[in-house]
Amino acid sequence: MTDSAFATDEFIRERLAAWQRELGSVRRLAPKTLEAYDRDLGQFMAFLAGHMGGPVTLSSLQQLRGADIRAFMAQRRNESLGSRSLARVLSALKSFFGFLERQGTLTTEALNVVRTPKIPRSLPKALTVVEAKRTIETTNELEDRPWIAARDMAVISLCYGAGLRISEALSLTRADLDTDTLRVTGKGGKVRMVPLIAPVRQAIETYLGLVPYKLWPEDGLFRGVRGGVLSPRLIQLRLEQLRGALGLPPSATPHALRHSFATHLLGKGGDLRAIQELLGHASLSSTQIYTAVDTERLLESYAKAHPRG
Structure with missing residues (x-):
């Protein structure tokens, strides 16, 4: 102290x-x-x-x-x-x-x-479905080295396709990966099992087939150029490149992809408690903010599409 x-x-x-x-x-x-x-x-x-x-x-x-x-x-x-x-x-x-x-x-x-100070409510900046898909699909076009392109695509796919924080994705080990699920260690050391949809699983398999380093079960899944643990800054820089290439707003970050995962699931009728489990939120109140995000998008679409909007 x-x-x-x-x-x-x-x-x-x-x-x-x-x-x-x-x-x-x-x-x-x-x-x-x-x-x-x-x-x-x-x-x-x-x-x-x-x-x-x-x-x-x-x-x-x-x-x-x-x-x-x-x-x-x-x-x-x-x-x-x-x-x-x-x-x-x-x-x-x-x-x-x-x-x-x-x-x-x-x-x-x-x-x-003593009253707790009121915290201004800030809504997560989610990408549209089209923007999220283009972000992932364009990753390969910005890197000449196939294994690095596959690595970055796999990490970005995990953020959007599995709702992982960038720190969670980069702390994964080979042993955390199963054929259909992923063992994720989140905040406070809490472990959750996250299902892997086919495109995300395929992105990881493609990376595993190209990575030039031996991956032992206890070793980090994603490697840097010299074989060390991948730095989150490199993924952030990749997203900066993608923002420039696709004309995305500055809010398009790795964490925005996680927000997009939750918002898009909710928009398709996903159960709020199931989304809470997938995100690893300790409290449902942390997840409920996405109901406001989805409502905001609905109102924007309504205003644009309605004859009197």
Whole structure:
């Protein structure tokens, strides 16, 4: 805890370290989330130390009021922190104080009177069906080396045809691949089985037939030119090339293909809970945003096609 190293006494530092260990080993939060939570708590403890005129102790936390937390949140907003980041800060605080309560160390009502900042709702930028298909089909035309063209096509096919995050696609091993399904490790180490439709399976098989490196079961499925694990930046650059070649908007990214997968499934009558499972969303609310995307597209089509649109 860099920010709180001199802002807390030894007991609170120990509690912070124990909380971090629980987040990593029990809750298995992603490294970047752990880093953000660690930073948020460090800044909060540094604020409290200045606010209360000395290192934060258990007694300090017992005297904590909602006004203290609101003052900290106001300071962070004045430092140009957005609503989404402020919501994460509050989530980190609730997580830590919840940990203290479970440990029987401290109980406080201060956080219960602080409202979570409203986060502006931003809809995913999905491609049309035609744009998504053209993106995949054009991949081979931008690369002279057949195995690299096949590799990039297979990765992009997984993003659109199986709804994978780019990080999930590039973390696949040869052992994760079955004839009809794919074993995907998502956020928090959660594993899900994703069915492979014929075009995606064929794209992967084509790549496997051309890749010049031996792929052992435990090795990464997708390789770079020198045989190492493929960097996501190379796929992002390939999408940049495709955007230029096809005249697609800047929002056409690998993640946009995942959004397109969900939006197009929903548009064809796909079950929302089934889509949730395929995407690996922990909460249905994360998947429900696609109902708004599909409605937006429907209204656009209606406005264009209706005689009085």
